[in-house]
Amino acid sequence: METSGKSRGTASRFVPEWTTRRWLLTGTSLALVVLLGLSLCGAWVFARSTAINNRLVDRSSPALIASVQLESALINQETGIRGYGITGRSEFLDPYREGTARQRAAVRQLRLLGGGDPVAARDLAAVDDRAQRWRTLIADPVATSADPIPTARQRAEEGRELFDSLRKAVSAQQEHLRAERNKARADLQGARAFRNWTFSAMALVILALAGLVFVGLRRGVTAHLDRLSLDVRKVAAGDFAHPVSGSGPVDLRMLAADVEFMRTRLAAELSVSESAQAALTTQTEELRRSNSELEQFAYVASHDLQEPLRKVASFCQLLERRYAENLDDRARQYIAFAVDGANRMQGLINDLLSFSRVGRLLTDYVDVDMNELFDRTVDSLGMAVEESGAVVTHDPLPVLRGERTQLGMLLQNLIGNAVKFRSPDRTPLIHLGVRQVAGAWEFAVTDNGIGIAPEFADRVFVIFQRLHTREQYAGNGIGLALCRKIVEHHGGTVTVDPAHSPGTRVVFTLTDTTGAAPQVPAQGQGALPRARRP
Structure with missing residues (x-):
C-alpha cells in the first residue's frame, strides 16, 4: 500500500x-x-x-x-x-x-x-x-x-x-x-x-x-465543460442538493469549485428564505385574523360605543327643554358643554373608523373620472364654498383607476381645508392643477389662505396633530392624515410645498395605470371657475 x-x-x-x-x-x-x-x-x-x-x-x-x-x-x-x-x-x-x-x-x-x-x-x-x-x-x-x-x-x-x-x-x-x-x-x-x-x-x-x-x-x-454544464443545469432546474464536481484543467476545476461554493451558499440562503417565508406566512395568517378582529371591533365601535353618546346628548337636550324654567345660565352652559363633547366624541369615532378602513377593506379598483369626481366634491361642499365666496377651478383632469369613495374623501378634505383655512382679508382662490410625470399623475391643490409654516410641513400629516385650537378652527386633526393614508394606499406620496406663498400648496401623486390623457371639458364646464357667492 x-x-x-x-x-x-x-x-x-x-x-x-x-x-x-x-x-x-x-x-x-x-x-x-x-x-x-x-x-x-x-x-x-x-x-x-x-x-x-x-x-x-x-x-x-x-x-x-x-x-x-x-x-x-x-x-x-x-x-x-x-x-x-x-x-x-x-x-x-x-x-x-x-x-x-x-x-x-x-x-x-x-x-x-x-x-x-x-x-x-x-x-x-x-x-x-x-x-x-x-x-x-x-x-x-x-x-x-x-x-x-x-x-x-x-x-x-x-x-x-x-x-x-x-x-x-x-x-x-x-x-x-x-x-x-x-x-x-x-x-x-x-x-x-x-x-x-x-x-x-x-x-x-x-x-x-x-x-x-x-x-x-x-x-x-x-467534455469537462459539458459535465460542468450538466451539473449547473440540474442546479438551475431546482435541484439545489445536486453537487457540482470539476475535472480537467485546473481552471475548470477552480470554476467548478466556485460554482459549488455558490450553490452551497444559495442552498443555505434558500433554506433561510424558506424558513422566513414560512414565518411570514404564519404572521400573515395572524395579521389576517387580527384584521378580522379589528373589523369586528370597528363594527362594535360604530354601533355600541356611539349609542351611549347619542343617549347622553339626547337626554341632556331633553333635560334642558323639560326643566328650562328651573335652569340658570350656568346650568344651560354645562348642558351645552356636555352635548358638544358627546357630539365631538361621536365625530371623532366616525373619523377614526374612516381612517382605519383605508387600505383594510378591499374593494375593486375602477376607472374614476376625476373631472366628474371634482364636480361632485365641490357640490357636496357647496354651502361652505358659497358662504366663503371661494373661487374653485381645476385643470382638465385624467381618468384614473382607484377607489372612488376614497379619492372623493381625498379631494373633499383638501378642498375643504383650503376653504376652512382661508385668509379673512382676501377672496379664497382654490385651484386643482395636474401634470403627468414618469408613470404617475401629479396633482396640486393650491390656495391663497393662511398657509402652513415650513417647520410644520410634515407634522400636519400626523393623526390628531392640530396647529390651531378648536375655538379658532373646528375639526379633529385627522383630515390630512387620512389624505396621506389614501394617497399611499394608491401608490403615491403627498407633501406640502414649503416654497409656496401666500397660502398652501399640497402636492400628491397617483399612479397612472390607464394611460388616459386629461379630458378637456366641453364649453362652459370644468376649467371655468366655479364660484358660489352670497
Missing part, C-alpha cells in the same frame, strides 16, 4: 497542473510548428519541381533546337559550296554566307545554354573545330577561287571526309542533348510524382492534426 501510494504521489508530481489557456497555447504552438514544417517541405518540393521544369524548358530543349539549327546551317554551307564548285555561279554562295551567319548565332546560343556543362562544352568545341577545319581546307579555298570548278573537283574527296566527320560530331552532340532532355523529362515526371505524394501526405497530416486537435479539445476541455 505504501509503495502504491508513493508511486501515485510520484506520478502526480509529474502531471502538470495546466490551465485551459496553457493547454490551448501549447497545442496551438505545436500545430503551428507542424504546419510550418509542412509549408517548408511543400516550398522545397515546389522549388525543386520548378527548377527541373526550368532546366527542361530553358536549357535542354532550346539547346537541342539550337544544335539542329547549327546542323541545318552547316548543311546549307556545304550545299552552297558544292553548287558553286560544280557550276561556278556566284548565287550559290548566298546559302553559304547565310549558313555561316546562322552557324555563328547557333554557336553563341549553345555556349550560353551550356551553363558550365563540360560534356556540352566538349561537344560544341568538337563541332566548331571540325566546322572550322572544313571551312579552312575546303569551303574558303573554293569560295575565294577565281575558277572554283577545278578546285572543287580536286578537293571533293577530302571535303566529303571532313564534312562526314563534322556530321558525326553534330550527331554526337545531338545525342548528348537528347539524352540530357530525356533525363530532364524523367526528373520532371519524378518531381511531379514526388510533389503529388508529398502534398497528399501533407493533406493527410493536416487532417490528422485537425482530428487530434478536435479529439484533444473534446477530451481535454469540452
